[in-house]
Amino acid sequence: MDKGYDSYDIDSIVEYATKLEGKTLRQMTGLDAIADPHQRRGSFGNAVEEYYFKYPINSSQVPDFDKVGLELKTTPLKRNSSGELVAKERLVITNIDYMGIVNENFEESHFLKKTADVLLITYLYEKDKSPLDYTIELVARWGIPEEDFPQIRHDWETVVEKVRSGHAEDISGGDTLYLEACTKAANAEVRKRQPFSTVSAKPRAWALKASYMTTVQRKLLKAMSKIPRTRGEESMDLLALLHERFAPYFGKTELELEALFALSASKNLCARITNKILGVGEDSEIEEFQKAGIKPKTMRLKASGVPKEAVSFPAFRYDELVARPFENSAFLGYLQQKYLFVIYKEDKEGNYLLSDICFWQMPEKDLDEARLCYEQMQDNVRKGQAAISIKSADTRCCHVRPHGRNAEDVCPQPFGPPVVKKSFWLNQNYLKDEIESVLGEDDSESINPKNR
Structure with missing residues (x-):
């Protein structure tokens, strides 16, 4: 033939x-x-x-x-x-x-x-x-x-x-x-x-x-930016390479890093600092992160270790929330994302210092609690009660709260009048415990040498 x-x-x-x-x-x-x-x-x-x-x-x-x-x-x-x-x-x-x-x-x-x-x-x-x-x-x-x-x-x-x-x-x-x-x-x-x-x-x-x-x-x-490697770094896995890049900058404040890299102040300053530390362009897609599905995220921790702010996800639509089971939800996708937490911790003077980095992904054992939060909110919407949120005290890991520009930034619900836009958030105390757990592990998940 x-x-x-x-x-x-x-x-x-x-x-x-x-x-x-x-x-x-x-x-x-x-x-x-x-x-x-x-x-x-x-x-x-x-x-x-x-x-x-x-x-x-x-x-x-x-x-x-x-x-x-x-x-x-x-x-x-x-x-x-x-x-x-x-x-x-x-x-x-x-x-x-x-x-x-x-x-x-x-x-x-x-x-x-x-x-x-x-x-x-x-x-x-x-x-x-x-x-x-x-x-x-x-x-x-x-x-x-x-x-x-x-x-x-x-x-x-x-x-x-x-x-x-x-x-x-x-x-x-x-x-x-x-x-x-x-x-x-x-x-x-x-x-x-x-x-x-x-x-x-x-x-x-x-x-x-x-x-x-x-x-x-x-x-x-099309081309992407790779983290440059020097002689002797060719055989390093990604965790080891990140350690090499970040370690020299631990202990410096945001302002010191801004001046060091000659950056202008902006809302995404810390994200730009991260790219500078890694040796890639400020707006570049980092090839290694894209391959691993890693999303860098700046985490500012108070002196107590509690994040200064809760972590939010994009606002959801009430009709989509009702229609999608947890297994097919965008929320589950966010939770299964692997994050590079770039951690700035508050010192006694109230300055935030680059202190550590770590990889984090929600442990599978916690997904059942996240499911509970998701399904409770689904139930509220089905009852025409989308105005009722899931409080941080209701589950250990996450909650629901407004995520609109203001009270007029609303979204229709399928069984009642329009309600202010909302999203899922990770609880601050949950994140504190998770970060402490990762940084306390004696393995390569902890990047700062003091935690290895």
């Missing part, structure tokens, strides 16, 4: 693949229908393999184009609420064999072999279109960049160490930054044996996080 490319020539394969850019599967294959991706996951990728590249679908562990060692991966983009293109989902690489992985090392791992040389085909998911009419936005030959190896190695070893210690059941996406061990089973009840425990664990697969894939694809389309 004439495939249209030479399967023994990698350049021929890539050249043939690039013909897909800007086109749809319907245009390039003449297909009339494929399986609904909601019912058969991977049907778009399977159709690309079977009907465009004309090779049979298989579950072989060898590369898809085995004659040249090239792996084919299709992955969707979507437009977010701001109209930006972002990865719709993580990129699943290969299943994890708990029994075998404990005998691997990263450099010779099956994961690394599967990502050594990838033909990446990216398409734009649009809800109301047939998958046959999704536009293929990008075709590129890709492999994990050398600068990402330290962090991905760290992520891989973090997961594997849990398996080696007999705790595969405790693996969590929050453990890692770029690479994760995502759950992969037909239903939530499926379990697999692990080698050093009688407790079975959820089946998992290696996957590159959606935040990482967003950055990969944006970088293929």
Whole structure:
């Protein structure tokens, strides 16, 4: 069968693949229908393999184009609420064999072999279109960049160490930054044996996080700023690199840092200081943060350790709140975000000094309390009582309060008159306890050397 490319020539394969850019599967294959991706996951990728590249679908562990060692991966983009293109989902690489992985090392791992040389085909998911009419936005030959190896190695070893210690059941996406061990089973009840425990664990697969894939694809389309590394820093993971950058500035006030970096006063001064410390432009997107899904956030702590202000999230719409379960809510997305807290602490004179930095993500054990807050507010809105908020005393971690410009800045509710805009907030005392807990840990989550 004439495939249209030479399967023994990698350049021929890539050249043939690039013909897909800007086109749809319907245009390039003449297909009339494929399986609904909601019912058969991977049907778009399977159709690309079977009907465009004309090779049979298989579950072989060898590369898809085995004659040249090239792996084919299709992955969707979507437009977010701001109209930006972002990865719709993580990129699943290969299943994890708990029994075998404990005998691997990263450099010779099956994961690394599967990502050594990838033909990446990216398409734009649009809800109301047939998958046959999704536009293929990008075709590129890709492999994990050398600068990402330290962090991905760290992520891989973090997961594997849990398996080696007999705790595969405790693996969590929050453990890692770029690479994760995502759950992969037909239903939530499926379990697999692990080698050093009688407790079975959820089946998992290696996957590159959606935040990482967003950055990969944006970088293929446009440049981002990377944190510059000096000699000897090439092998550092992201936590160690941040420590190197911030440590010289601990103990300096905001005004001292403003003068040191020749910055003008502004509302986002501390955010600009952070970028200056990291050696990137004031308004730059930082590639490493984008890949890890990290959002820098300035935290001003009073001398007592309590944040000067509670942390708020964007205002919600009452109709959307009622319609969306917690699992699909924007609120859950905010809570699962990983933050870089850049901490300024008040001294005896009332000045705020750069004192520490740490990574923080809400622990999974606290999500049930956040759910309670969310569902209580849902119930209020369903009863036409959106004016009644959830107080900080009602749950340990979060509450609801107004988030409008003034009392006239209102939003309609589905079962009553318009009510002032509101949002979810993290409780100040909860944040105090969380920050103290992270900074008190004897591990790499704490960046300041006095806490290591």
